[in-house]
Amino acid sequence: MTDGPNHGFDTMLVHAGTEPDPATGAVQVPIYQSTSFAFRDAEHAAKLFNLEEVGFIYSRLTNPTVWALQNRMAALEGGAGAVACSSGHAAQLMALFPLMAPGRNVVVSTRLYGGSITQFSQTIKRFGWSATFVDFDDTDAVAAACDDDTRAIFCESIANPGGYITDLPAIAAIADAQGVPLIVDNTSATPYLCRPIEHGATLVVNSTTKYLTGNGTVTGGVIVDSGTFDWMASDKFPSLSQPEPAYHGLVFAEALGPMAFTFHGIAVGLRDLGMTMNPQGAHYTLLGIETLSLRMARHVENAEKVAGWLEGNEHVDAVTYAGLESSPYHHRMATICPKGAGGLFTIALKGGYDACVKFVDSLELFTHVANLGDTRSLVIHPASTTHRQLSPEQLEAAGAPANVVRLSIGIEDPKDLIADLEQALAAAH
Incomplete structure (x- = not known):
């Protein structure tokens, strides 16, 4: 074929x-x-x-x-x-x-x-x-x-x-x-x-x-x-x-x-x-590629649940996930990404750079790597890693200022992911 x-x-x-x-x-x-x-x-x-x-x-x-x-x-x-x-x-x-x-x-x-x-x-x-x-x-x-x-x-x-x-x-x-x-x-x-x-x-x-x-x-x-x-x-x-x-x-x-x-x-x-x-x-x-549809559907399903929970957490200032109705990009999903907004987004933490570093170090189920799109849930602090070569102005324009952590949501049980995020957020603050 x-x-x-x-x-x-x-x-x-x-x-x-x-x-x-x-x-x-x-x-x-x-x-x-x-x-x-x-x-x-x-x-x-x-x-x-x-x-x-x-x-x-x-x-x-x-x-x-x-x-x-x-x-x-x-x-x-x-x-x-x-x-x-x-x-x-x-x-x-x-x-x-x-x-x-x-x-x-x-x-x-x-x-x-x-x-x-x-x-x-x-x-x-x-x-x-x-x-x-x-x-x-x-x-x-x-x-x-x-x-x-x-x-x-x-x-x-x-x-x-x-x-x-x-x-x-x-x-x-x-x-x-x-x-x-x-x-x-x-x-x-x-x-x-x-x-x-x-x-x-x-x-x-x-x-x-x-x-x-x-x-x-x-x-x-x-x-x-x-x-x-x-x-x-x-x-x-x-x-x-x-x-x-x-x-x-x-x-x-x-x-x-x-x-x-x-x-x-x-x-x-x-x-x-x-x-x-x-x-x-x-x-x-x-x-x-043979399992792309199965995996992406689960990535989206999990990301929606996790992002929704994070949006209501007291330690989180903002969540950028376009799958949330609060996102200024949510209206584009219907025409550009009708099956969902993906499994990648950032969260801005109260406490800035130091809180982000503590949060990343406190996670147990999320893996701290310079990658995304894995079956595993991944985390990274862009300002100190993937985007560290950028100026503060470039970091802001790219959506990766010092108080932001990037999450790549995997295909695990979302309850386990939320529990890991909850304990790490508490430890960071």
Whole structure:
């Protein structure tokens, strides 16, 4: 089975992009632990290298196990194709690579994971790129931040760490007016809760490390291309719309149509940057995806119960969970995330930084790690860990000031989670 349009989401989780192994009949996708793949003959090899035929050459480019994951993710996100790579951060860089050039910029949301803020504010400068950070709730400011050098707009569907829901159709309209792609990080939502392409996104990136794999075993990332952007509409994207010297003048957009971005990501991006997903990692993620709906439904159910309890606790100043009716983002659930607001949010504690540290150290069931989206409930104090490289102003803009703790609610018994939170809050105050 591939990505049959008549199949439901839960069916695609198990079957999309895969079929029993033709050599052995194996039902699960085998781990093709091989660096390279034999050619039938010289002509076959030449066609593969000229992009005239689809197949496997070398695992830095493509691998059958990774290919299966790419096909499944394209189906789940409703895209034309996908490129898997070594991490979520790699996926973000790979998404920008065909679009950017020295002197070009990307307009990004202030509400991003701390590592992403550093990647955009510091690391991409080494390529001669720049980022303009804007509060994406202010759509006029987003539009005003775009200029002739803007090549993309970037945001998260459900922002980490605060769980804020972005108005994707409004941002997509701005991207369309500017003639640039909207890139959406869908890690916190997954395609179970949100399908950004249906709201106008051109590209979707996911850290497969998180909810998609769901068990904290492997890192990975994936970019899904909608296949709908017209790369030939302007001269802004020469990597896709102009002849590629390394492929004898092939124009990706002309030759490959809706698959242009995907094949550029493989044939140029992975070829030259080498941020490859390993086949064992792809295998673990494929296994995790099979239970995504079951797990995400429980994450949401538990998060709603826990957030509701925390909102009434005397030691808690605020809870950012969009699933609460008190949240200013609650109204966006109906259109952006109709199945729920996810399992990630923050709480602001009375007592500030010191109370947060004591609270984290007092938890027994929650695991203190720099991760999210595990079956286990996780906790971290962003200001002292994942976001510590940011200034106080950046911390405030990102939703991670010093008095805030991030919770990733797992699939345990919610009564046990609440009991653990209750004793830790009492110990911290």
